[in-house]
Amino acid sequence: MxxxxxxxxxxxxxxxxxxxxxxxxxxxxxxxxxxxxxxxxxxxxxxxxxxxxxxxxxxxxxxxxxxxxxxxxxxxxxxxxxxxxxxxxxxxxxxxxxxxxxxxxxxxxxxxxxxxxxxxxxxxxxxxxxxxxxxxxxxxxxxxxxxxxxxxRDSGVGGMAVAVLSFAFPKGLPREADLVFDLRFLRNPHYDPALRPLTGRDGKVAAFIQEDSAFDPFWQRMTALLDPLLPRYAAEGKKYLTVAMGCTGGKHRSVLLAEMLAAHLARGGWRVDLTHRELTRPESVHKDQAGAGSPMPQRAGDGPAALVSPAGREAPSSCTQ
CATH class of the missing domain: 3.40.50.300 (P-loop containing nucleotide triphosphate hydrolases)
Incomplete structure (x- = not known):
């Protein structure tokens, strides 16, 4: 190095x-x-x-x-x-x-x-x-x-490593991101008092988000985009790829989709690291988070970011690179 x-x-x-x-x-x-x-x-x-x-x-x-x-x-x-x-x-x-x-x-x-x-x-x-x-x-x-x-960490292992990251848009785009998906068009659990203190790793939050009629079509299209795209990045010699999933609070929608994507990529044979940026920050730790449900596994395995922002409610009023 x-x-x-x-x-x-x-x-x-x-x-x-x-x-x-x-x-x-x-x-x-x-x-x-x-x-x-x-x-x-x-x-x-x-x-x-x-x-x-x-x-x-x-x-x-x-x-x-x-x-x-x-x-x-x-x-x-x-x-x-x-x-x-x-x-x-x-x-x-x-x-x-x-x-x-x-x-x-x-x-x-x-x-x-x-x-x-x-x-x-x-x-x-x-x-x-x-x-x-x-x-x-x-x-x-x-x-x-x-x-x-x-x-x-696994420098002796060949192939491309993929980092999947959840984050909150108001706290800034992750500078290390190669691809950014904007999830603010999905229904927001924040407005349900019973779900607000939980996270996207909780089954009740996951069910609430997945009931949105836009969820399944988006998931299918996103994975259909990434599945053939990642091997092409690897073939071009890229060693690391960071896929960032963003929502408003970085706690519900982005966390769920990041968990799902990390598991999906791991099943496809990729080396994957999963990080929830806002959940690791002290201000994002909530007393109700622990024991909120059955969490998914915490780990399933550079230039301006490409921003993929589906149209819909809570869409950002402006976006700057």
């Missing part, structure tokens, strides 16, 4: 998380030394941080290294690119009072912004070819760790 990206975007954190998963990690080794170590082989996977701090760093050299390693039998190098919004990076550098490695002197204000812009331009070709682009702008460390574990 080659880990690169913008300074302050979390490369060091990603390396530490990979180390926890059993990778042998090294930060900013000379590329010639790294290539020699990788070619020597061994049973322990290697994760290396490579960025603009390396003396004589050239984007073309990193891309050439990846090309050479891909020609070696038994080696499947992957490139992880960490990024974040400029405002977030500026705040992080301000809080730590660290100097940006490409800033033209000084450590704060416009000079840091200049360094961020220079680094982004320098690394842009690597972002274009990265196997995984991870945006940490509003990603807490526990959520970053979850993403890293989902994607790289």
């Amino acid at each position: 080659l880990v690169t990206g913008l300074s302050g975007a979390g490369k060091s954190s990603i390396l530490r998380m990979l180390e926890d998963l059993g990778f042998e990690t090294v930060d900013n080794p000379p590329l010639s030394v790294l290539e020699e170590v990788v070619r020597e082989g061994g049973s322990v996977p290697i994760a290396a941080g490579v960025d603009a701090r390396t003396r004589g760093f050239e984007t073309a050299d990193v891309m050439a290294l990846l090309g050479r390693l891909r020609q070696v039998p038994g080696i499947a190098p992957q490139l992880i690119y960490a990024t974040a919004d400029e405002a977030v990076l500026l705040r992080r550098f301000s809080e730590t009072r660290r100097r940006h490695p490409l800033a033209p002197g000084g450590s704060l204000g416009a000079r840091v912004a200049d360094g961020i812009a220079r680094e982004a331009a320098l690394l842009a070709p690597l972002q274009e070819v990265a196997d995984a682009v991870i945006d940490t702008s509003d990603l807490p460390l526990p959520d970053l760790r979850r993403q890293i574990e989902q994607r790289f």
Whole structure:
């Protein structure tokens, strides 16, 4: 694993998380030394941080290294690119009072912004070819760790890994999503006082949603779309795919559909990780959630997201990429 990206975007954190998963990690080794170590082989996977701090760093050299390693039998190098919004990076550098490695002197204000812009331009070709682009702008460390574990925990297993995620639209689109399905056209259990404190994993909530006449046609069309689509993504070399299911509260409709989709994909032989974003946040934990019913299994196994938003009630008034 080659880990690169913008300074302050979390490369060091990603390396530490990979180390926890059993990778042998090294930060900013000379590329010639790294290539020699990788070619020597061994049973322990290697994760290396490579960025603009390396003396004589050239984007073309990193891309050439990846090309050479891909020609070696038994080696499947992957490139992880960490990024974040400029405002977030500026705040992080301000809080730590660290100097940006490409800033033209000084450590704060416009000079840091200049360094961020220079680094982004320098690394842009690597972002274009990265196997995984991870945006940490509003990603807490526990959520970053979850993403890293989902994607790289079974790094020795071939094939594409699929992450299924439920979320609430008002709390923001998941930045890691490749495909987003908007479920706000389905009937909402929130307006039933008896169902409001429960979740989509509860049988009563599931029955309520599935009674909607639009549910079965949508489910059939969604799975008919995804079943042939996923093998094509895998055939093109995509290593990770995140399918996000959104509703208003991220607690009922999206949770049910995410559970169902994860089970459906697992039956189809895909490696699947299931996460309910809002249920893992403290404000989403309700005292009635525990023991609400017989829950389904918790686990059944980068660029702008493609938004699939069926028309219907509760449709969003606007949508921005």
